[in-house]
Structures are given as structure tokens and as C-alpha cells.
Amino acid sequence: DAGVIQSPRHEVTEMGQEVTLRCKPISGHDYLFWYRQTMMRGLELLIYFNNNVPIDDSGMPEDRFSAKMPNASFSTLKIQPSEPRDSAVYFCASSSLGTSGTDTQYFGPGTRLTVL
């Protein structure tokens, strides 16, 4: 069974450019999460979806960040325009609804973003 798939694995771009990160959750999972990991701030939840609907985007740092989930098997995180301080590893995770709350989150391999 395939895990969470993220692409690209590495992205290097210049300041001001648009960046799109992609995620395919585990089949059958109805929750999808986007996280950002930096040395300074650790792992931060940016946004999460339930059944393709954004539930909480309070972690999205600025209007430059947007996320979509057009269907159950695909989500994007877009940064426009990108800035050097956006450099980080971005993780996508998915989970299913357990008998008591959401179940364990399984993470993708991450996308390492470098904005020059």
C-alpha cells in the first residue's frame, strides 16, 4: 500500500516566484494536513482538510499561502510570491476518522523548499 506521496522532493526557486507543492494522501484517508518544519519553529500545522473541505487554516502564515484539495486524492500548497523566509521542509500527512477522533497521521517524505 502506497504511503503519502509528495512532489517535488526538492524545489529551489528565486524570490518572487510562484511555488506549488503537491500531495497525494493515502487512499481512503479523509483527513489531509500540511505542515512546515524549520529549525527555528519546529513542526507547525498550516492547514488541514476533512473530506476535501478546509477545516482550519489558522496556521497559514500569510495571504501568500493558499491550499486546495480539489478531490480526495490530491492537494496543493501554493506560495505566491515566495520569499527566502519560506525556505523549509513542507510535509503532507493524512489520516482516517477512527472510532474516537481522527486516527494516526501518516506523513509523506516532505518537500525541501529553498527560496533564494
Next chain:
Amino acid sequence: AQKVTQAQTEISVVEKEDVTLDCVYETRDTTYYLFWYKQPPSGELVFLIRRNSFDEQNEISGRYSWNFQKSTSSFNFTITASQVVDSAVYFCALSEASRDDKIIFGKGTRLHILP
């Protein structure tokens, strides 16, 4: 406030030694979940364990064991007979049912197992 504290930023032990990673959490919820994840040098986050607040039984999985104590709000992780492959950053995390099960991660403990 929801909070996970991993006071040990970095630990180094010699291979075959036992090592315990500490995790202390804060919550006002009675229903919550605790997790441990491993992040090896390759960067991925690997799920290790999930424990709900109503199950205080300790758990053992091979060389790994977890000690959950609600009285001290701790969920410590012990690796017995450590191996070089155990070298990684280990994250403790908490989610609360009242907060839509959003996971809050601790800052992590970087574990070095020296050959």
C-alpha cells in the same frame, strides 16, 4: 494551554546503552492522544506509537518501550540496547479531542548513537 515539552534537546549515548527520551505534556482535556514520531537523517517522519488518555498501560515493541503516567503528565520513550540506526530526531506530540485532534509537536530530541 496545549503544550508538549521535550527538555532534552540532544542526547549522545554509546551503542548498546539504554536511553530514555522524556516528554511532558499539558492539557485540560480528559480525552487526548499522545504520539511519538521518529525522523531519521533521511528526513521522513515515521509514526511509532499512539496512545489515548484512557490507556495508561505501558507498551513494549521490541527494543522500544513507552511509559505513560497521567499523574506526572509524562509519556517517556525508552530504547533498550540502542543501535546506530536509532540515531534520529524523536518527536513527542499531543492532540486533544476538543481541538479537532490537531497534533501539536514538541521541539524534538536529537539522539546520537555512537558506535
